[in-house]
Amino acid sequence: SVSINKIPKYFVNWVTRVFVIRKGSVMSYKNSHHEWTFQTVILVDDEDLLKTNKSYYIANGLLDWVNPNYTSVHKEIELSITDNTIIKESDHIVSTHNFFEGFVSLEHAEKLPNGAIFDLLYMLVTVNPIIVKGNSKRREIVVTNEFMGRTTATLWGDFAVHDGAFVEKLKDDQPVPGLCDVRVSKYRGNFGISTIPVSSVLINPVFPKALDLYTWYTI
Numbered sequence: 001s002v003s004i005n006k007i008p009k010y011f012v013n014w015v016t017r018v019f020v021i022r023k024g025s026v027m028s029y030k031n032s033h034h035e036w037t038f039q040t041v042i043l044v045d046d047e048d049l050l051k052t053n054k055s056y057y058i059a060n061g062l063l064d065w066v067n068p069n070y071t072s073v074h075k076e077i078e079l080s081i082t083d084n085t086i087i088k089e090s091d092h093i094v095s096t097h098n099f100f101e102g103f104v105s106l107e108h109a110e111k112l113p114n115g116a117i118f119d120l121l122y123m124l125v126t127v128n129p130i131i132v133k134g135n136s137k138r139r140e141i142v143v144t145n146e147f148m149g150r151t152t153a154t155l156w157g158d159f160a161v162h163d164g165a166f167v168e169k170l171k172d173d174q175p176v177p178g179l180c181d182v183r184v185s186k187y188r189g190n191f192g193i194s195t196i197p198v199s200s201v202l203i204n205p206v207f208p209k210a211l212d213l214y215t216w217y218t219i
Helices: 097-101 106-110 158-173 208-218
Strands: 019-023 027-030 035-038 041-044 055-059 062-064 078-080 086-090 117-121 123-127 131-133 136-145 148-156 177-184 193-203
Touching: 106 117, 106 136, 117 208, 123 158, 123 208, 136 158, 136 208, 148 158, 158 193
Parallel strands: 148 193
Antiparallel strands: 019 041, 027 035, 055 086, 062 078, 117 177, 123 136, 131 136, 136 148, 177 193
8 A cells, every 4th residue: 555645647557555534424525517525534654744743844835815705724824745845744733822822711802893703711501502504504502711601612513413412421520611703692792612624622721721621611
């Protein structure tokens, strides 16, 4: 077998050995000529270069303009890995202080305009059952923190299926989840939170804000 990055382009006679780390929901798609289903699967192999909690140098990546019509990409920046890109692990410790400070409170998030994107740290109160209507899947979770009462956050699509089920298993352990790149969803004046395709879910991130929030909730 060959590694993923050694598979020849436009070549069909190859074998690769991989590990499945995430499997998306089966989706339907159709146009004027055809109708079919597809499923996104994320794979890694033995030569997977990017590992959690590691630092890297990345050279010759393609920095491209972001199309605002694409909801599945970051709103400000898009970095593409090409055949000319070089990735090398580094011993340098990257400071994540500014990243962690970017998490806002529920009180602050409630004052943001509808559609604003933000990062949120919270305590999990309740995980509701998943709701499926056709191809639409959603799951509501109830969250709180020391500055505000309970608020509903809606996980959509794969977030409802995978991440929602994961936090539901952990709810008795009183986890401190974080939501990155989620959107303010105000309906009839009521404040709500929704995931978008580029959102991510962190579980028990290790930084002072998370530890302080856990201490407040469990005392």
